[in-house]
Amino acid sequence: MKLSSLLLLILALILEVSLTTIPLVFLVLLSLAVLYKEAIIFPIAFLFGIFLDLFTFQTPGISSTILIIFLFLVLLYQRKFEIATNRFIVASSFLGSFGYLLFMKYNDNLLLQAVLSSIIGLIIFRIIFKFKDQKLK
Numbered sequence: 001m002k003l004s005s006l007l008l009l010i011l012a013l014i015l016e017v018s019l020t021t022i023p024l025v026f027l028v029l030l031s032l033a034v035l036y037k038e039a040i041i042f043p044i045a046f047l048f049g050i051f052l053d054l055f056t057f058q059t060p061g062i063s064s065t066i067l068i069i070f071l072f073l074v075l076l077y078q079r080k081f082e083i084a085t086n087r088f089i090v091a092s093s094f095l096g097s098f099g100y101l102l103f104m105k106y107n108d109n110l111l112l113q114a115v116l117s118s119i120i121g122l123i124i125f126r127i128i129f130k131f132k133d134q135k136l137k
Contacts, residue, residue, distance in 0.1 A: 004131065005028075005032055005036075005128070008028055008124075008128070009025065009028050009029070009032075009044070009048055012024035012025045012027070012028045013025050013048060013051060013052060013055070016052065017052065017055040017056060021101070021106050021108075021113065022097070022113055022116060022117050022120060023096075023097050023100045023101065023117060024120070025048050025049075025052055025063075025067070026066075026067060026070070026093075026096060026097065026100055027093055027097070027117060027120055027121040027124050028124055028128075029041065029044070029045050029048070029067060029071060030070075030071065030074065030089070030092060030093055030096060030121060030125075031089065031121065031124050031125040031128045031129075032128065033071050033074060033075060034074065034083050034084050034088070034089065034125070035084060035125075035128055035129060035132055036132075037075065037078065041071060042068055042071065042072075045064065045067040045068050045071055046064045046067070046068060047064075048064075048067070049061070049062075049063035049064025049065070049066070049067045049068070050063075050064055058104070062103075062104070063100075063104070066099070066100055066103060066104075070096045070099070070100075074092055074096075084129075086122060086125070086126075089118075089121055089122050089125045090118045090119075090121070090122050091118075092121075093117055093118045093120075093121030093122070094114050094115065094117065094118035094121075097113065097114045097117035097118065097121070098110065098111075098114035098117075101113055101114065
């Protein structure tokens with residue numbers, strides 16, 4: 001992963017902490033995990049989960065655990081499914097965001113936020129995919 005990925009994660013963390021309850025950090029981590037498929041994503045998810053919990057005054061470690069478990073499940077299915085597709089990103093970001101929001105007890109407009117998360121997740125995935133594809137050329 002590159003410095004631009006780290007900057008994107010920091011931006012997602014700042015936006016999630018200050019503006020929205022949509023799990024932007026999760027969506028960026030999901031896109032990075034699907035595209036790069038590197039093991040470094042797990043310590044990064046743990047670290048950003050801790051920061052997210054500290055900045056939102058949650059119990060430290062809850063977000064980290066959810067992020068790591070879901071990313072592990074996504075990467076576990078990479079041999080059975082083609083995970084770098086738009087349909088997989090929409091489905092996994094919807095299910096992951098719904099589960100994250102439900103577990104973190106964000107009960108206001110849960111379904112709407114999950115649908116919006118899947119759209120935002122697809123946009124983030126396409127942006128990262130485009131930049132990764134341009135660097136390969």
